[in-house]
Amino acid sequence: MTTLGSRRHWTGFAIGLVWFFFILWPLMGIKPGGLEFIPALLVWARIAAAALFIFVLWLLRQQGALGFLERPAARLGAAVSGAARVVPRTAWIAAVLAASMTLPLFAERYALDVAINVLVYVCLGLGLNVVVGMAGLLDLGYIAFYGVGAYTYALLSVHFGLSFWLCLPLAAGLAAVAGCIIGYPTLRMRGDYLAIVTLGFGEIVRIVLNNWMSLTNGPNGILGIKPPTLPWLQDGLWGVLELRALGGLYYVILGLAAFTVLAVYRLNHSRIGRAFEAVREDETAAQLMGVNTFAIKLLAYAMGAIFGGLAGAFFAARMRFVSPESFTFMESAMVLAMVVLGGMGSIPGVILGALALIALPEVFRGFELYRMLVFGGVMAVMMIINPRGLWPAKRVGQRSEERGHG
């Protein structure tokens, strides 16, 4: 024990615990009737015990005492990743595709529902990734495009009975127009000014949706939206209708997500993608090199918005109901969280991020009231442990200040 951790570590740990107690106790212990120490102490003691456990574990690890566990694990990891490298990438993609194609065959209804949600957010995340990850424009109002797409399909379906497949490009187009409208005034701004302006736009769209009664029916939302129809689904096989319906929706969004992945992948490796990257890395230099930064930035907004619009149209078709409550700032923040958590600019990263952020709260349903507490904490901890994201994008070159810091 004498060698376990230095005195410095232990004092730090103790200070932290005492500190935590002084934050916790006033919230729980000060009552008009008098001061109570027991409840706060009980909660504190549990947390302190758990913290001690993790702290000791950490110290042991620092000293290499856990080597007997870590070394085989590391060897296993190396073996797996070595094997992974041997298998060609196409095989991996095929495997993922096959797995996702066959999911409805064995997944339960609830799992399928979560899977659909994940795929919707994959589309959204990848769309935002174009704006934030590739072009480096911080956008806190991205959900507005999702809303535009959703309402476009909802209104066209309810009033004109247009089919989902026809509305899909229309929704994407309108979202792109909205992207340009939002993009235009922000072109001169940089960094955090952009953040608040896009946030403002997102709020404006939501408030307008909520208040333009004659068009959007305000907070009541729009009911009676038709689900997407597939001719081959209607051929006689209506026996297990409900499951089919959810399964069918799953394939629709899987197709949309696959399209998004492919489009973003191609974009990433195109001239435009390079231009996005140039604008992100150094706008002035990009301009100097002959990149039309004005057009490129507008394009980034429009491109990102298209995927948001597609996802929105699907969302409306799937819920068969839209209301402004689905398009709040928290949603924008969630999509941004997916992009950053997964690894900015990285397609598998964003997919992983969407999976993590949609599936986690569902997994945490077991925690009941603690659900969002755990979620928030895990989000912060994940960022601290892995600031570059779960699956960071490979970047060519380095910026000067990245090398300078440290």
Added chain:
Amino acid sequence: MEYFIQQLINGITLGGVYALVALGYTMVYGIIQLINFAHGEFFAAGGYMGVILISWLAAQGVPPTICLVLSLGLTMGYCALLATAVEQVAYRPLRQSSRLSVLLSALGMSIFLQNGLMLTQGVYDRAYPTEITRGGLHFGMVTFSYMQILIVAVTAILLVGLNALVFRTRIGKAMRATAQDKTMSALVGINSGRIISLTFAVGAGLAAAAGIMVGLYYGSVRYDMGFVPGIKAFAAAVLGGIGNITGAMLGGFIIGMVEIMAAGYISSEYKDVFAFIILIAVLYFMPTGIMGENVDDTRV
């Protein structure tokens, strides 16, 4: 005319609250270029701590005025402690990482703190003892409630105090130096880590004061009360030129005033739209805010 004066008073009160919250945003941003999403939660924690302390002190038989002053001071201290802890846990390890990682960590902390408040304080609103501050001055149709006077007064005192701290003391000088250039200020012997913690503490203290004022003025607090003022105050900070203390005050008052006037004269349902349109319009013509300096080309 009376209608206008009344709305003017309403606007100043709301603006004062926004200004106090906005100051925290702007100070933190000025020093480490971080949009501290958890800042609204310090405001909410302040609101709760205020009601906890006021009811406890009142139960001990402390006279109302002393009770108020004492809880204000203690609450500000408490939130400073909380903010420093958050800074140590969630922001410090990410000092060298991309700014978006910190932003996300801040968002996570915001969700965490909000739900922590919910779990310890319950999902219901907590009532403030509003008896202390009932009544007001009536001039014809115009009402200036004591609480509004108190808010304006406390805001003014804190703003003057903050200005003195930042521009008249050694600590303030160190803060400004760190904001300008961390490496250089470290070279001249400033402990930048400590200064950053201090900045968080001061910002959170101001938010806590705003939390108490809001609790007293409106009569109740709730665990999610930090969210909306948080966004508005963020807008105010940016409007004034983020990183600039005078700008944040100005921005707070402008946003508060626009909101009230839009609600009073145009349409209450679109009042936030007007607030944001003013923000966008100002930023379109002055891309760095009203009093902001030119920021260099920083990526997100």
Added chain:
Amino acid sequence: MRQMKSTLLALALLCSALLFAAGCSDNKPKEAPKAAEAPKTEAPAPAAAPAAAADVLKVGTLSPLTGPYAADGNDIANGARAAVEVIKDQGGIPGFKDIVVQAEDSNCDPRQAVAAANKLINEKVPVVVGAYCSSATIPASEVLAEAKIVMITPASTNEKVTERGLKYMFRTCGRDDDQSKAAISFIKNQLKVDTVFIVDDKTTYSQGLADNLEKLAGAQGVKVLGHEHVNQGDKDFSAVLTQVKAANPAVFYVSLQNSASGALMFIQAKRMGITAKLLAQDAVYHPQLMEIAKADAEGAFLTFGYTDKETPAYKAFYAKYQPKYGEPGAYSTYAYDSAMAYLMAVKAAGSTDPDKVRAALLSLEFQGASKKIDYLENGDSGSNYIIQMVKDGKFTNYWNPETGTLY
């Protein structure tokens, strides 16, 4: 600096430890027990489930357990729990070994509500009590209807909930259109005044009610001096209240989704010196209204479903509910009755088959804790709105629109 670094490490660990402890700790802090009973009451479920899954009757609830409407949402879950406990005390239901409540969080968000509904379908619940927000109830009900699950809403008063021809959709609370009729009748026939100023906070529910009132007012010759909107989550109503003061109406109709917002509105109205009579609706009905607004709520009127607190049904409910979950909120009794009606229907039908249960529910007629319950063909159970007044910090019955007499 190094000192700092280790402090930070300790705090980081602490933070993660907190997460860990939060998950498994069953020691709930002060206020939480009210809302956090869930794990305790459900504790037997996992143990009993594998043994004889078919013998456990699961009652699902869907309501906002977190978020701005968490207060009402928890009342709903607790109301259903109380009903299950009462039935269990009476010896349970023949054919079922145990009855458990499975409470899911809808967060008042359509997406999460649908996810939660799908989860409940997965869990094979035959009934869902909920949801709260009409905007969550409507999409969730579509999903539940496809799976033939009975849904009984204790709180969604929007007309559309039962007007879409869903076979297994029932409603225990009243309807918006009936509530506004009671309100206008009160203004015209009891207060005998002819000007009103309306404020709502733009939710499906609150705005629907306000719009109905505005329409009815026009037809009845009551002049609407203004109809303004505030946003949910607003705390500052001074701009709108200044307008109210300038318009000087006889009645100020407050249609907000949340009782705490209602309390804030009352406080600020009184502070502003508004002398109009305050009239609010049932979402503002909650004990916390008086807790927050205190003296400022005195004399305010509310339209609320009439609850006879002297009936044995209410007393049975109260005896079960109050010690465990605190004072009942606006929807506690409705949730209790919803769950009760379902359990009684299952008892009568002898199975959980949705068609049999539906038939049993339709033929059911009983005195619930909230009102006399008799489901109609479309799923509604009739409204029983009366006018209540806040008097000495309590809700008291004031005027009956049916008979036009004071209590």
